[in-house]
Amino acid sequence: MIFRKLPVVWIIILAAFAVFVMTMMAALPGADNASAERSADPANTSPELAHLPIVQNIPLPPPPPTPTSSPYSAAATLYITPNTDLLASTFNTASFVVNNDSLNGQRLAELRIDLRTRLFPDMVFDPYGKAGDTVAKDVVVDVREGLSFDGHFYETPHDGGFDQLILKFRNFDRGDRFAFSVDVDPTSITGVAAPGPHLTGSVGGLELVGATITATFDDGTVLVNQTWRMDGSSDPNHSGAIAVLRPGLPERPVLEVVGGSSPAMVGSPDQVIRISGPVGRPVVLLVVEGGLFTAGVPGGGVDLDPFEANTALGAREFTGVIGLAGILDIPVNLRKSMPEGGINYITAAFDNHYGVKGMVATPLALQLP
Incomplete structure (x- = not known):
């Protein structure tokens, strides 16, 4: 035999190689005999495979696909003090702009502006000078092209003013084209000379973020959305607001203070805001520092409530996407830029992936001492 002609050392090497080959073949899946298996339990792992790492291939769930933009027919847009700074006022000419964006001939018949859901509390329409500073203005039509305006009326009286304005077309x-102006004031400065302490009588779109807008069309379509801060301004403290009214826009986000509550007085400016919503949904978080100014107001202010501010001092936005757990945590640094400030209002809106915002989150209020 050939093995008799080989040195003993070669016979040992060949025998060891044969044992190695048979062991590896036995470990292959589908082998006739039981295969060696690397497991998390060392007692159940063959010595030949004990040195190999455990690899678990658990695929992550795929992200949800980007939804297509919802088709629509009837549509409208409302702008409030577009392209203006923090000192913007609804009193000024063409501060409200209304567009009919319908695609199939629907005519806009009515527009309702409801301030009860606005970001800053106690902001009301003041057409008769009985709420806010002593200067008032009822609705004045500044631009009207191609349509008939059938008048307006107010509903929901509030401390001398009104929460709702209804326009008929x-x-x-x-x-x-249709644009108008009307006075909006904080009730906290009722009776003071215009424009109020720290120009609090100048109310713009930023203070009115979250106002609920309802558009009714001649075919019976009714659309509802809320105002949000306008995009695209180079001024981080601009005051423009917009409400796009069309079907299929995102739902309202839910906000909470991680480890805290709202409204609340907080000792630290560093807070974390949790946003809950659908996985993969883009979101914008808006943080507005407000201040309460009442110098010179009769009685030191009217109908003041805790955490009430009557003018915006600055605004910041934070963007993100809701994660796989259905939440997004955003660290924020609250601000107090002057002694009367430090009242931080926080809200959010989801984006429909195409730049249009939906309903606005119920705001949080956190105040620095």
Whole structure:
């Protein structure tokens, strides 16, 4: 035999190699005999495979697909003090701009502006000078092209002013133009001379973020959305607000203070805000520092409530995407830029992936001492 002609050392090497080959073949899946298996339990792992690492291949769930933009027919847009700074006022000419964006001939018949859900409390329409500073202004039509305006009226009286304004139209087609102005004031400065302490009588779109807008069309379509801070301004403290009214826009986010509550007085400016919503949904968090100014107001202020501010001092936005757990935590640094400030209002809105915001979160209020 050939093995008799080989040195003993070669016979030992060949025998060891044969044992190694048979061992590896036995470990292959599908072998006739029981295969060696590397497991998390060392007692159940063959010595030949004990040195190998345990690899678990657990695939992550795929992210949800980006939804397509919802089709629509009837649509409208409301702008409040567009492209203006923090000192913007609804008193100024063409501070409210209404567009009919319908695609299939629907005519806008009515627009309702409800301030009860606005970011800053106790902001009301003041057409008769009985709420806010001593200067008042009822609705004045500043631009009207191609449509008929059938008048307006107010509802929901509030401390001398009104929470709701309703505008009536006829033949308001796509491409027609309508803009108006009306006084909006904080009730906290009732009786003071205009423009109020620290220009608090100048109320713009930023203070009115979250106002609920309802558009009714001649075919019976009713659309509802809320105002949000306008995008695209180079000024981080701009005051413009917009409400896009069309079907299929995102739902309202839910906010909470991680490890805290709202409204609350907080000792630290560093807070974490948790946003809950659908996985993969883009979101914008808005933090607005407000201040309460009452110098010179009769009685030191009217109907003041805890955590009430009557003007915006600055605003910041934070963007993100809801994670796989259905939440997004955003660290924020609250601000107190002057002694009367430090009242931070926090809200959020989801984006429909195409730049249009939906309903606005119920705001949080955190105040620095």
